[in-house]
Amino acid sequence: MTTIGRPVFAPGPDSPWERVHEELVRTGSVVVHGRMPDWQPDPGAADLRLLLGRDWARYEKLTRPGMRQRFLASRLFLRHTAAAAVQTLPHLVDVAYLPGGRPYVRGLDQIDISLSHTDETMVVGVTRRGRIGVDVERADRRLAHTGSEAQACTPFEKRHLDRGTESVRNDTMVRLWTLKEAYSKALGQGLRFRFTEFGFALLGASGARLVRPDGSATDDGGWTFGTFAVGGSHVVSVAVFDDGFGELSDVSVGTTLHEGLLDALYGVTGGVPGPAGSGDPAGVLGDAYGVDAVAGAELADDRGEVVTDGALGEVQAAGDLGGIGSAGRQP
Numbered sequence: 001m002t003t004i005g006r007p008v009f010a011p012g013p014d015s016p017w018e019r020v021h022e023e024l025v026r027t028g029s030v031v032v033h034g035r036m037p038d039w040q041p042d043p044g045a046a047d048l049r050l051l052l053g054r055d056w057a058r059y060e061k062l063t064r065p066g067m068r069q070r071f072l073a074s075r076l077f078l079r080h081t082a083a084a085a086v087q088t089l090p091h092l093v094d095v096a097y098l099p100g101g102r103p104y105v106r107g108l109d110q111i112d113i114s115l116s117h118t119d120e121t122m123v124v125g126v127t128r129r130g131r132i133g134v135d136v137e138r139a140d141r142r143l144a145h146t147g148s149e150a151q152a153c154t155p156f157e158k159r160h161l162d163r164g165t166e167s168v169r170n171d172t173m174v175r176l177w178t179l180k181e182a183y184s185k186a187l188g189q190g191l192r193f194r195f196t197e198f199g200f201a202l203l204g205a206s207g208a209r210l211v212r213p214d215g216s217a218t219d220d221g222g223w224t225f226g227t228f229a230v231g232g233s234h235v236v237s238v239a240v241f242d243d244g245f246g247e248l249s250d251v252s253v254g255t256t257l258h259e260g261l262l263d264a265l266y267g268v269t270g271g272v273p274g275p276a277g278s279g280d281p282a283g284v285l286g287d288a289y290g291v292d293a294v295a296g297a298e299l300a301d302d303r304g305e306v307v308t309d310g311a312l313g314e315v316q317a318a319g320d321l322g323g324i325g326s327a328g329r330q331p
Contacts (some may be wrong), residue, residue, distance in 0.1 A: 001128060002242050004226035007031040010081065014037045022127075024085050025109075029127040030238050032081045032132060033230045036120045039073035050091045051076060069080055074117050078103065081124040082113055102188045113186055130222070130243030133186030135178040136236045139229065142285035143173040152177060154199035156215030175227050176200055178237035183225070184241040200225070208237075290296045 008019050010032050023030040041048060045090060049056050056077045062068045075095070082105055083090040087244055094106040096111075114125040114134045118126045125134035143149075150156060161169055181197045201215065214216055217318040222242040230236050 002026045002029070002222075002224040002240055004029055004031070004224060004238050004240060005038055007033045007123065007228055007230050007236055009230075010034045010077070013076070013080055013298065015080075017080070020081060020084040023089055024126060024128060025041050028129045028242075029132060030085060030236070031123060031125045031228075031236065032077075033121060033123045033136070033234075033236060034077050035231070036070060036073040036117070036122060038123070039077050040074070041072070041076065041164075047091070048072075051273065052097055053078060053079075053091070054096060068199050070117065074115060077122050078124050079286075082108075082111070082126060084109060087127045098188060100188055102185070108291035114182075114192065116181075116185070118234070121231060123230075123236050125238055125240075127240050129240060131186045131241040133182040133239040134236060135185065136230070136234050137174055137178050139171070139174060139211060139233055139235050141174055142170065143177060143237035144170040148173065148177070152180060152195040154196055154211075154215075155201045156201075156211060156213060159215075160202070172202070174235050175202065175208075175237065178235055179225055179227060182237040182239040183210070183223075186241055 005023050005027050006090060008023060009015075010017075010020075011034065015034075020030050020032055052059055052072075052075055055071075055210050059068065059071055059075075062071055076090070078088040079093045079095060080095045082095070082273050086108060093108075094104045095103050097103055103115055105111060105315060110128055112127050112131050115134045116123045116134045118136055119138060121136055123134045123136045125132040144161075149161065153161065153173075153176065161172055164172060176199075180198070183198075184193070184195075197213065199210045199211050199213055199215065202208050208227065210218060210220060210223055210225070222244060224240045224242070225238065227235060227237045253310045
C-alpha cells in the first residue's frame with residue numbers, strides 16, 4: 001500500500017538533500033517544504049540563468065518585484081528538490097509545463113512532480129509511483145461561513161461540518177480544500193471541475209478517503225491522500241496515484257543513463273556546461289528559453305482571499321474523477 005511520509009524541511013540550497021532521495025526510495029513519494037526568504041539568491045548571481053533554464057524568459061518578463069521573487073524562489077526550490085530526488089545537479093533538471101500549467105521534468109519519466117506556494121511557504125511533491133499533487137494553505141485562512149462551503153463541499157461534507165464543533169469547522173474546511181486542490185492538481189485539472197462533484201471522508205489526524213457526493217464509498221483506484229501541518233502555520237495536503245506498473249528500485253540519473261550516453265545527448269564541448277553543451281538539456285531537447293503556456297494565476301499572491309462565487313468554474317472535466325461522477329473513469 002502507498003504511504004506518504006511527513007514533509008521534509010529544506011532550509012535552502014545547501015540543505016541535507018540525502019533525506020529527500022532516501023524518503024523517495026523508502027515510500028515511493030516525498031514532500032518537501034521551504035520558506036521563500038531562504039531561497040532568494042544573491043542579487044546578480046552568475047548562474048541564475050542556467051539554473052532557471054526555460055523559466056528564464058518568464059522570469060525576465062515579470063515586472064512586479066514581489067511576483068519576480070516568488071517565481072524565482074519557487075522555481076529554484078522545485079529544481080533543487082527534483083535534482084535531489086534523482087541525485088543529479090539542479091541545472092540539469094529541465095522543467096517544462098503542460099498546457100494547463102502542470103510542471104514536469106523533461107527526460108525523467110520515472111518521476112512526477114507538483115508545486116504549490118502561498119505567502120512565504122513553498123511545497124514540492126515528487127513520486128516514482130505515478131502521479132502526485134500538493135497544495136498548501138495558511139492554517140488560519142478563513143473559509144468557514146464565507147460561501148466556500150456551498151462552492152466546494154458535497155452534501156456529505158456539509159453534514160460532517162455541521163456535526164462538528166464550531167471551533168474546528170474552519171480547520172476542517174482548510175483540510176478539505178487543500179485535499180481537493182491536491183487531487184485536482186494530480187489529475188492535471190486545476191480548478192477545471194466542480195469541487196462539489198467529489199468528496200473526502202477524513203480519517204484521523206492526517207488520512208482521507210475519496211467518496212461520492214453522498215458519502216458512499218468508492219474504489220480508491222490507487223489513490224492515497226494525506227494532510228500535514230508544517231511550519232506551525234500552514235496545512236499541506238498530498239494526493240498520490242499509484243499507476244500499478246510497479247516500483248522503480250532505482251531513480252538515480254547517474255545509474256539510469258551511462259555517462260557516455262549523457263555526454264552524447266548533451267553534446268559536451270570542452271566539458272563546460274552551457275547552452276550548447278552538457279548541463280543544458282533544454283538546449284538539446286528543445287527551445288532552451290521558450291515560454292510554455294502556464295496559467296497566470298499560479299504566479300499571483302492570493303493574499304489569503306477566499307475564492308469568489310463562480311471562480312471554481314461551471315464545467316466539469318470529462319472523466320478522471322477516480323470513479324466518481326458521470327464519467328467514472330480512472331486516470
